[in-house]
Amino acid sequence: MNGTAMNSMQRTLTTLGQQEPDRVPLFLLTTMHGAKELDLSIEEYFSRAEHVIEGQLLLLKKYRRDCLYPFFHASIETEAWGGTTIFLPDGPPLCGAPVIARPEQIDNLQPPAVMQSPGLCRVLATIGGLKAQVQDTVPIIGVAISPFSLPVMQMGFDSYIELIYEQPERFERLMQANIAFSVEWANAQLAAGATAICYFDPVSSTTNIPRDLYLKTGQQVAKRALAQIKGPTATHMASGRCLPIMAEIAETGTAVVGVSVLEDLAKLKAAAKQRVSLLGNLNGIEMRRWTPEQAEAEVKRAIAKAGRGGGFLLGDNHGEIPWQVPDDVLLAISAAVERWGRYPLDWVDDWSDGGG
C-alpha cells in the first residue's frame, strides 16, 4: 500500500490499524486560526457554524492536514450547564464563574439536554456542514470533555480535588450526571457526521492525580462512558503526562492517546504496545517562537521516535495550536511531514537525537 497515494481517511485508518500508510497523517489541530483566515474576531468566528465550516475547510487545504476539527472551545459544554464563556481577543475562550458554587448543589444536578443548548447545536451544524463537503474522505474529529475532567470547569479545580478525596458519594453522583451528558453529546456528534470523538481527559493524567487514584476514578469513568459512545474515541491528556498509565488507558477501549512533550515519544510508543495509536507530541507553546528549521527538526524527531510501523498521528501535544503560532511555522510543519513522513521511513536509521 506504501506506493499509492491515499486520501486522509485511508491514511488515518491504516495507521490506526497499526500498519504503515503512504505517509504519517498530519493532525494539525487548529481551531482559532480559522478566524484569522476569515478576518473575524475569535468571538465572531465562533458565533456561526458557517464561519467554522469555511475556516476549517480553508485550513484543511492550507496546511494539507488530514483531519477536520470542529472543536469550538471547552466552555461550550459548560454553557449547556448554565455557564458563560469569556472571549479574549488573542486567545482561547474561557469558562466564566463555576456553575456549581457549593458541593451540595450536586445532589440535585440534572444533565442538560444537548439539543436545547444553542452552542452545542452550533457545533452539530458545523459537523453536518463539513460532512456534506468531504463525505468519508477526511476524518472529522468531534470533541467531548470527559465526565471526569469536566468538573474542573463546573466547580473549579481546587473544589473538585477536595470533592474527589473527601466526598466519594457526591463525586459518584456528579459522575453519573456527567457521564449521561458526555455520552449524549458524543453520540450526537457522531450522528451529525463526526468520524471519531476526542475524549479530553487531562485530570486523569499523572500530572494531576496519582496512578492509584486514576485506577479508582478516571479509568472507571472512562470505561463506563466509552462503552456507551457509539464510535471510535481518542483519549487526550491535553499535554499532561501518561506514561505510567498507558496500559490502563488502553484498557478503557480507546483507539488513540494524545501524549505530552514532557515524556519521551519512543518510550510512549513502546508502552502503547500497538494496542493504541499515539497522537502528538509537538510543543504548541514553544511553537510560537520556532523557526521553520526548528519546526522541521521537531517533526523529524517525532516521526523518528514514533512513526515506524504506523500507529502514529503527528500533531501538537495539547489538542489545540495556540493563536500566537505563526503561519510560517505551521506551513513548515506541513512541508516537513510531506518530506520526512513518507513511508518507509528509511532515513530514520541514520537519524540521531540532538542532531535534529
Place this chain on the structure above:
Amino acid sequence: MEELIKPFRAALESLDRIAADNVFRQALERLSPIAAVEQLVVPALEQVGAAWEDGRVALSQVYMSGRFCEELVEKVLPRSDPDRKHQPRSAIVVLSDYHTLGKRIVYSMMRAAGYELFDYGRMDVDELVARALADKISVLLISVLLLPSALKVRAVSDQLKAAGAPVKILVGGAPFLFDAQLWRDVGADAMGRSAADAVNIVHGWMGEMP
C-alpha cells in the same frame, strides 16, 4: 530533624492527616514553631514540589499537602507572630486569566514557609501595576495558565520599570513549564517550576535586598 522529613512527606503524599500531625508534634517537642516549620515543613513540601516537576507526584497531592501544612502552620504561627517573615513586601496575583489554583498552591506554600504576602486575587495589567506601586511591593509573584496571559507579563514588567519601581517579578504556571525561555522573553526576573521554587527564590532574593 532529617529523619522526620521522610515520614512527614510520606504522610502528606498519602493524605494521612493524623500521621502528618503526629510527626509535626514530634518536631515541636524539640524545636520552636518557626524552626519546626523551616526544618520540617518547608523541606518536605519542597520535596513534594520537586517530585511533581519530574512526574513522580501528582498535582492533587501537591495541593492537598500545601493546604494541610498551611493549617498546621497557622495553628502554631498565627498571622501576627513576629517570627513570620514580613520582608520583603510581596504580593501574589493571577494575571489576566481566571485560573486560581496555581496561585492558591503557591500562596499556601509561602505561608506554610512563614511568609506573609498580599493576595491580589485576579487582576489585569493596569490594575496590577497601580496596586503594586501603591503598596510599594518589592517582590511580585505572578501565576498564569494561558499563553496570552503569560505574554502580558511583558507589559507589567515594562510599566513597573518605567515607573522606576525596583520590583522583582517571579513567574510560574503551565506555559512557563512548556517553554523554558518564556520567562526571559516576557521580562520576568525568574521563574519557578513548582510552588516550592517560589520559597527558595524569594528566600534568595531576600538575602540580596537591603
